[in-house]
Amino acid sequence: MTECVVIGAGPAGLTAAYELAKLGRHSTVFEADDVVGGISRTVNYKGYRFDIGGHRFFTKVEMVDELWHEILLDDFLVRPRLSRIYYDGKFFDYPLKPMNALLGLGPIEAVRIGTSYVLSQLFPHKEERTFDQWVSNRFGKRLFEIFFKTYTEKVWGMPCEEMSADFAAQRIKNLDLVKAVTTALLGNWARRGEVITTLIEQFHYPRYGPGQMWESCVKRLADKGVETIMETRVEALLHENGRVRAARVSGPGGTREVEADHFLSSMPVRSLLHCMEPAPPPEILAAADQLRYRDFLTVGLIVDQAETFPDNWIYIHSPDVKLGRIQNFKNWSPEMVPDPSKTALGLEYFVNEGDELWSASDEDLIELGKRECDLLGLAPSDKVIDGTVIRIPKAYPVYDDTYQEALAEIRGWLEGLPNLQLMGRNGQHRYNNQDHSMVTAVYAARNIAAGATEYDVWDVNVEDEYHEEQREDATAASGDRLVPGHVAEEDLLELVRGAFARYDAVALGSALGVVTALGLFLATAALLAQGGPNVGANLMLLANYLPGFAVDWTGAVIGSAEAGVVGFGFGWLLAKLINGVIILEERNLLGQIEGRALDLFEGED
Amino acid sequence: MATQALATDERGLIQAAIVRMRARIMAVVFGLLGGVSVFAATAWLLLRGGQQVGKHLKLLNNYFPGYDVTWTGAFLGFFYGALVGAALGFTLAWVYNRVAESRDPA
Numbered sequence: 001m002t003e004c005v006v007i008g009a010g011p012a013g014l015t016a017a018y019e020l021a022k023l024g025r026h027s028t029v030f031e032a033d034d035v036v037g038g039i040s041r042t043v044n045y046k047g048y049r050f051d052i053g054g055h056r057f058f059t060k061v062e063m064v065d066e067l068w069h070e071i072l073l074d075d076f077l078v079r080p081r082l083s084r085i086y087y088d089g090k091f092f093d094y095p096l097k098p099m100n101a102l103l104g105l106g107p108i109e110a111v112r113i114g115t116s117y118v119l120s121q122l123f124p125h126k127e128e129r130t131f132d133q134w135v136s137n138r139f140g141k142r143l144f145e146i147f148f149k150t151y152t153e154k155v156w157g158m159p160c161e162e163m164s165a166d167f168a169a170q171r172i173k174n175l176d177l178v179k180a181v182t183t184a185l186l187g188n189w190a191r192r193g194e195v196i197t198t199l200i201e202q203f204h205y206p207r208y209g210p211g212q213m214w215e216s217c218v219k220r221l222a223d224k225g226v227e228t229i230m231e232t233r234v235e236a237l238l239h240e241n242g243r244v245r246a247a248r249v250s251g252p253g254g255t256r257e258v259e260a261d262h263f264l265s266s267m268p269v270r271s272l273l274h275c276m277e278p279a280p281p282p283e284i285l286a287a288a289d290q291l292r293y294r295d296f297l298t299v300g301l302i303v304d305q306a307e308t309f310p311d312n313w314i315y316i317h318s319p320d321v322k323l324g325r326i327q328n329f330k331n332w333s334p335e336m337v338p339d340p341s342k343t344a345l346g347l348e349y350f351v352n353e354g355d356e357l358w359s360a361s362d363e364d365l366i367e368l369g370k371r372e373c374d375l376l377g378l379a380p381s382d383k384v385i386d387g388t389v390i391r392i393p394k395a396y397p398v399y400d401d402t403y404q405e406a407l408a409e410i411r412g413w414l415e416g417l418p419n420l421q422l423m424g425r426n427g428q429h430r431y432n433n434q435d436h437s438m439v440t441a442v443y444a445a446r447n448i449a450a451g452a453t454e455y456d457v458w459d460v461n462v463e464d465e466y467h468e469e470q471r472e473d474a475t476a477a478s479g480d481r482l483v484p485g486h487v488a489e490e491d492l493l494e495l496v497r498g499a500f501a502r503y504d505a506v507a508l509g510s511a512l513g514v515v516t517a518l519g520l521f522l523a524t525a526a527l528l529a530q531g532g533p534n535v536g537a538n539l540m541l542l543a544n545y546l547p548g549f550a551v552d553w554t555g556a557v558i559g560s561a562e563a564g565v566v567g568f569g570f571g572w573l574l575a576k577l578i579n580g581v582i583i584l585e586e587r588n589l590l591g592q593i594e595g596r597a598l599d600l601f602e603g604e605d
Numbered sequence: 606m607a608t609q610a611l612a613t614d615e616r617g618l619i620q621a622a623i624v625r626m627r628a629r630i631m632a633v634v635f636g637l638l639g640g641v642s643v644f645a646a647t648a649w650l651l652l653r654g655g656q657q658v659g660k661h662l663k664l665l666n667n668y669f670p671g672y673d674v675t676w677t678g679a680f681l682g683f684f685y686g687a688l689v690g691a692a693l694g695f696t697l698a699w700v701y702n703r704v705a706e707s708r709d710p711a
Contacts, residue, residue: 502622
């Protein structure tokens with residue numbers, strides 16, 4: 001008998017086993033497939049390695065970073081990142097850079113985008129229930145149509161109008177058009193010292209792909225006496241008296257029951273519920289059946305060219321091809337190809353299990369891949385010398401309108417089985433990245449070691465934070481849930497502070513000074529650039545107030561400096577006057593508070 | 606009921622608070638103000654009529670290509686005014702916040 005049965009040898013399952021071993025607990029891992037790593041596996045085809053989706057090893061969770069380096073030691077490469085979007089025959093930087101996007105799209109499209117953005121800010125959707133509403137409210141409808149709609153619908157296979165806004169909030173919340181424009185124009189200075197790594201230019205990657213991490217993990221587990229049993233499917237979880245007693249597993253060695261004190265599952269929630277013996281109530285099974293998944297297939301092409309395109313990956317937004325994303329694995333790591341004169345490309349198609357693409361023969365899919373690659377100008381079809389197809393069922397849990405309710409029901413029922421914990425992307429039906437899946441596994445393992453639920457495995461990765469973004473000032477562990485609390489005394493004090501906050505006279509002076517100086521300089525420069533006889537005769541009248549000002553370059557500099565001083569004085573005076581009024585108001589209110597002995601900070605009698 | 610008055614440190618905290626401007630709101634407000642101002646100024650002159658309508662206001666076309674003291678110009682002026690106003694509002698708030706924060710990092 002093992003102490004803990006771990007279902008699945010993906011990042012969550014193997015991390016859980018690894019953490020348990022570190023904590024002195026024994027476990028056995030069961031994996032239905034013949035490869036470890038789950039969707040973080042690396043498929044080896046004739047020496048060419050294909051990553052399933054491209055996994056950057058980048059995290060803001062220090063614990064995960066340490067684990068990665070503990071398991072793989074220093075077999076990481078630091079790789080430059082280049083990712084772009086292909087749309088309408090052009091390439092655009094990804095993450096989106098406004099100037100690059102606007103230049104690429106041209107002035108007419110830029111005006112359309114700007115207008116639709118302003119409209120979205122003035123008349124936003126009052127309700128943000130769906131993906132399109134959420135994105136349009138932040139980026140404008142036009143930008144949504146160009147850069148979000150087509151690709152998102154390719155990935156998820158359903159209209160954005162039917163997709164929950166949660167997904168957008170979780171994946172892209174901190175991308176903001178105004179912030180992005182500010183960043184493009186002003187660089188990191190605009191960020192008040194924060195280092196945002198949305199635009200990270202390099203990342204860690206295992207020399208032989210992400211699968212190497214998990215193969216290495218299995219070896220380390222074996223050294224610690226932990227067995228990873230491959231091609232062995234958990235067919236049933238047998239439970240009685242409010243506890244899971246055993247797992248019935250079936251593999252090359254036959255079918256047997258494995259008893260354990262604890263069970264950690266990373267198998268898809270829907271499958272898990274159908275594994276339970278005795279079966280859950282019908283309404284719970286119905287809830288499980290409501291959970292939907294998106295499947296994925298990669299057409300791996302081997303191209304007889306040393307170089308194809310410089311990107312790690314390209315998002316294909318064009319609606320005229322079925323291809324969703326293309327990876328150039330050689331750019332992830334040169335070791336991914338055995339022959340440097342060749343290139344390995346991964347063409348990613350987002351599908352539903354059983355649909356036309358999923359069911360197509362490998363030969364047809366390879367032909368489709370060659371054709372689309374050629375059409376997009378990414379690799380000539382006659383240079384493709386070989387290919388393979390990798391199908392990954394249930395690659396993505398779908399966030400539709402009903403999943404939250406269904407998941408809540410399922411979780412409610414599972415609470416009756418405290419020795420069963422769910423973890424990982426499919427294990428929790430959450431669109432986690434690898435690092436967040438690992439955190440859920442570490443939490444689950446630590447709960448077992450502690451003998452109590454000290455960590456909430458569901459409390460990871462629900463912070464509505466864009467996963468590509470890392471701030472150096474981030475203090476909370478990634479995934480800590482942001483829970484609205486009651487208004488505390490300090491909050492009330494903050495409210496009062498906000499109500500009576502003063503203007504900083506120097507700051508307002510500086511701001512008006514800068515705006516005035518800049519305004520006059522630009523106004524003069526515009527006239528000078530236009531030229532002509534008697535240039536700026538009217539603007540010149542300002543010289544009555546700004547001695548030395550003239551509509552020439554020297555005059556512009558002198559006048560701007562003077563205008564800056566005037567602006568500063570005006571702003572400073574304005575702030576002082578406003579502050580005077582605020583002080584009067586504040587004295588009046590505080591006087592009333594003290595006079596009536598009203599305890600504002602207790603709040604009630 | 607507790608009947609304590611504001612503590613001195615709380616009063617100090619309140620008095621030390623500094624306003625932060627919201628650049629996006631400033632941009633929208635200044636943008637609207639700028640747009641409406643140019644539109645209204647143009648419309649006013651057009652409604653008043655006369656021989657040389659908007660002789661001076663017309664000079665705005667030095668900065669706003671295509672602008673004229675006509676009804677079409679009024680709408681174009683609204684667009685330009687909004688654009689310039691938004692840029693001014695945003696810059697004003699942005700510079701203000703940067704300076705205020707550098708002086709009061711808390």
